[in-house]
Amino acid sequence: MTETDLFHDDPMARPLTYPGRIPATSGVLVDDEYLPLLPVDGAAAEEWQAGDETLGKLLVRSGSSPMSERYPVVAVGSNASPSQMRRKFMSHAIRPVIPMTLADVEGIAPGVSAHVNRWGYVPAVPVEAPGETSRLFVLWLDDRELATLDVTEPNYWRRRLPVNRHPVTLESGVRLPPCFVYVGRHGCLTDGDGLARRLVDQPTLIQSLLDDSLELRRLCGGTPEEFVERVQEEAIREEVYRIFPAERRVLAQPELVDLPSL
Secondary structure: OOOOHHHOOOOOOOHHHOOOOOOOOOEEEEOOEEEEOEOOOOOOHHHOEEOOEEHHHHHHHOOOOOHHHOEEEEEOOHHHOHHHHHHHHHOOOOOOEEEEEEEEEEEEEEEEEOOOOOOOOOOEEEEEEEEEEEEEEEEEEOHHHHHHHHHOOOOEEEEEOOOOOOOEEEOOOOEOOOOEEEEEOOOEEEOOOOOEOEOOOHHHHHHHHHHOOHHHHHHHOOOHHHHHHHHOOHHHHHHHHHHHHHOOOEEOOHHHHOOOOO
16 A cells, blocks of 8 residues: 555545555654654664654654653554544644554454444444454654544543553564553444454444344444444434443453553
8 A cells, every 4th residue: 555545535534444544564644644664673663764864853853742752552443544643633733743653462452342433433442352462553642642632532541551461562672661542431342252343344344233233224224334324313323322232242341441541
């Protein structure tokens, strides 16, 4: 996928594309560009190469906060999409200059939140996955950017992952200090075996949810396209919230919700 392709659309504009176009490599979101980052073995991210300069020098040149003033945030859904992040920050009049580094996150996997976003998609949520390692993006945000991202996540709580349970290691091999992650307020959806459902593409996910529930089909139609159109009405979304737990499709996540927020 080329840099231009990453900004072709975003999940708010086209809900069935959620979680959006995800880069294949680490990089830096700068305005409407995604600049690839080349990891340096054994080195912290600020020493990685962004073209002819290091990430640290790029941030200085752009007048942005240095890495020492940024917090690592694990992204499990559309926050790993440059187009989604650009829309979120620009809608709050903040210039997006966001390092996005790939890392291995232990014991966490992208699951499915037990709610429907107002744009029409069923978003991701982190779920406990003992013994598994997920390759995910880590966003690096300063105080202002972090506060802004909090505002865009009303259905989530920001929590800190303990390094003893969920260590995060950059692709350069550097182990990170405790990272933030956005934990779902609504719990996660389950699969047919009662286990945490894993995130898949939206058409597949929504069709599976519809196929498994007559009541959901009556309310939201029989196709992903009908679902997206109907759930943009708040009353329909509220009824979906009722159906999920009523049909015993929801798992609470106390092991993540109860993590420290600071």
